[in-house]
Amino acid sequence: MLAQFSQKIRLFAGLVALAGCVSAAAQTTFPPLAGESPLSGPLPGDQVFPAVAVGTAGGYVVWQDNVTDGDGWGISALRLNNNLSGSQAPFRVNQTGAGNQENPRVGLLPGGGAVVVWQGGALGAQRIFARFLAADGTFASGDLMVNTYTGGEQINPNLAVLADGSVVVVWASSGQDGSLQGVFGQRLSATGAKLGAEFPVNQTTLLNQRTPSVAALSDGGFVVVWISEKRLGLDANSVDAFAIDAMARLYNSTGTATGDEFKLNSSSNACANPAVSAGMTGGFTVVWSQRDAANFETGWDIFTRSFDAVGLAGATDARVNSFTYGDQFSPRIQSVGADRMVVWTSLAQDGSREGVYGRLLDAAGQPSGAEFRVNTTxxxxxxxxxxGSDGVGRFLVVWTSYAADSRFDLFAQRYAISVALPQLPAPMVTALSQSRIAVSWPELAGYDLSGYGVYVDGSATPTLVTSNYHVISGLSAGTTHTVRLDYVLRDGRRPAQSVLATARTWGEDANFDGLPDDWQARYWGSDPTKWPSANEDSDGDGVSNLQEFLAGTDPTDGRSALRTRLADNGQGWRVHWDAQPGFVYLLQASTDLATWTNVGIARFAAGTNDSVLVTPAAGRSFYRIVRVR
Known part of the structure; x- marks a missing residue:
């Protein structure tokens, strides 16, 4: 079995490239939009191996997280809003927490949903799983096992969402094709149902066929690319010689291969880590890492080649990176119209171990303009x-960055054709009482802000605040109010106002029993004499009617309650709670039950439960869950 080539770290002092505008003569320019920013703030543990999918309305980032599920690696996700900033806190994707869940990929579905795939299970017997999200961000399925064959292990999944809304998932499977690893695929409906049988991709089966990538094509079909190992026989020294090439195969919209597998690279150097992006006219562009066997100092480089809709190459393969000392590896590629952006990891180029670099490709798929550094730090x-690409005018690059306290967090940088200031999304607004409404919104990452403007009920003059939370007070009971947002940069510029959001204050409590009359009427009818008191537990679930009101649960359904517990799972203490899908919650902590502070930011409930790792203060610590929306 051929071992995969390891990457060699070579530190070389003084080699530093400056980040700058991404441009090329006679080509669309994609300048950085604001600066590098943490994607979700500092999180406990390590966040590594991200994947991203975005559209004009936002998208998702997914990654491996060694804290999220309490046992080894798990899969976390963060929903992105229309300006490609994080919306609320990250959430756990995988239902099964035992063992390691790794190598996630994500795709956006028509209508606003999403699908996440990953490998999970015991080492040596991992399987491929998928989970679907609805347009509102809640889970539309549980963990679904994608592969049918369960011998050996199934690893390194990838996915593409096709033009008809179906999903194709590909992966490497051990022993299934009669040799070592082989590439297999499965089509799924937009709800996760299997469409047809699992199918083999590679025709060459001897040795390893591995690390597949897949892209949806404009004609409704798809292309799969992978690395193929082949034995060539004995060389002049009677030593086994091998070829390690990048391969591809084309499929139509029904998952039927339209031809044989074919080689992508024109050289005989070893290849690794292919990635593929579709073009506008039915073709596709592939990037991969390639080892220069004749020059040890250049190591691995990034190469690219473009093909038409039937797999004919437009030109010979070209090296993408211009800095060649040491290793450049693990490329990724996405397209905006006829433009492509390639990003990769480069050793020693930014003066401190690994750095992230990128370069544009022109309409012919050839490198254009200078390579650029993505990371600022x-x-x-x-x-x-x-x-990720929204397909219209923006790229989003996400990567893993070392933090000062020996952990890894995720950072992001946006690139856009237009440098117009992004508009904030509509805020979350919710009633706190008969006279107060809370307004909250995701922070705008990467910009130097003076503050945010909150416009209430059409006012032309905003209330300026420096946080992303504001309480509007002095309102009348049972009244509806509108809120819009903007922000002010330190240079005085402001964007257009956000889309408006509305909220209604609680109705009056005419009988002074501690509960809004309109809420009681919803569950117990319009006759006040039949309303139970606030302290009663009408459904016998151990939670009073007042607590059910505050939690947003149903006081007439014993299965609907906000229950919390604190447990030590070996990684530390976690606060767990039962959630209502679509609600937003905030964890708070106190040492005296009088003063409460927020633990992190608001958390959107994609499913029916959630948890947060906490670090109790010395002495006593108390925790509570507050429903924000």
């Missing part, structure tokens, strides 16, 4: 880049 390691 250069200390330590910046690696594992992923790239």
């Amino acid at each position: 250069t200390a330590g390691q910046q690696m594992h880049p992923a790239i």
Whole structure:
């Protein structure tokens, strides 16, 4: 069995490239939109190997997280809003927490949903799983096992969403094709149902066929690319010689291969880590890492080649990176119209171990303009880049960055044709009482802000605040109010106002029993004499009617309650709670039950439960869950 080539770290002082505008003569320019920013703020543990999918309305980032599920690696996700900033806190994707869940990929579905795939299970017997999300961000399925064959292990999944809304998932499977690893695929409906049988991709079966990538094509079909190992026989020294090439195969919309597998690279150098992006006219562009066997100092480089809709190459393969000392590896590629952006990890180029670099390709798929550094922070390691495109005018690059306290967090950089200031999404607004409404919104990452403007009920003059939370008070009971947002940069510029959001204050409590009359009427009818008191437990679930009101649960359904518990799972203490899908919650902590502070930011409930790792203060610590929306 051929071992995969390891990457060699070579540190070389003084080699530093400056980040700058991404441009090329006679080509669309994609300048950085604001600056590098943490994707979700500092999180406990390590966040590594991200993947991203975005559209004009936002998208998702997914990654491996060694804290999220309490046992080894799990899969976390963060929903992105229309300006490609994080919306609320990250959430756990995988239902099964035992063992390691790794190598996630994500795709956006027509209508606003999404699908996440990953490998999970015991080492040596991992399987491929998928989970679907609805347009509102809640889970539309549980963990679904994608592969049918369960011998050996199934690893390194990838996916593409096809023009008809179906999903194709590909992966490497051990022993299934009669040799070592082989590439297999499965089509799924937009709800996760299997469409047809699992199918083999590679025709060459001897040795390993591995690390597949897949892209949806404009004609409704798809292309799969992978690495193929072949034995060539004995060389002049009677030593086994091998070829390690990048291969591809084309499929139509029904999952039927339209031809044989074919080689992508024109050289005989070893290849690794292919990635593929579709073009506008039915073709596709592939990037991969390639080893220069004749020059040890250049190591691995990034190469690209473009093909038409039937797999004919437009030109010979070309090296993408211009800095060639050491290793450049693990490329990713996405397209905006006829333009493509390639990103990769480069050793020693930014002066401190790994850095993330990129370059544009022109309409012919050839490198255009200078390569550029993506990460602004250069200390330590910046690696594992992923790239998403909204298909219209923006790229989003996400990567893993070393933090000062010996952990890895995710950072992001946006690139856009237009440098117009992004508009904030509509805020979340919710009633706190008969006279107060709370307004909250995701922070705008990467910009130097003076503050946010909150416009209430059409006012032309905003209330300026420096946080992303504001309480409007002095309102009348049972009244509806509108809120819009904007922000002010330190240079005085402002964007257009956000889409408006509305909220209604609680109705009056005419009988002074501590509960809004309109809420009681919803569950117990319009006759106040039949309304139970606030302290009663009408459904016998151990939670009073007042607590059910505050939690947003149903006081007439014993299965609907906000229950919390604190448990030590070996990684530390976690606060768990039962959630209502679609609600937003905030964890708070106190040492005296009088003063409460927020633990992190608001968390959207994609499913029916959630948890947060906490660090109790010395002495006593108390925790509570507050329903924000």
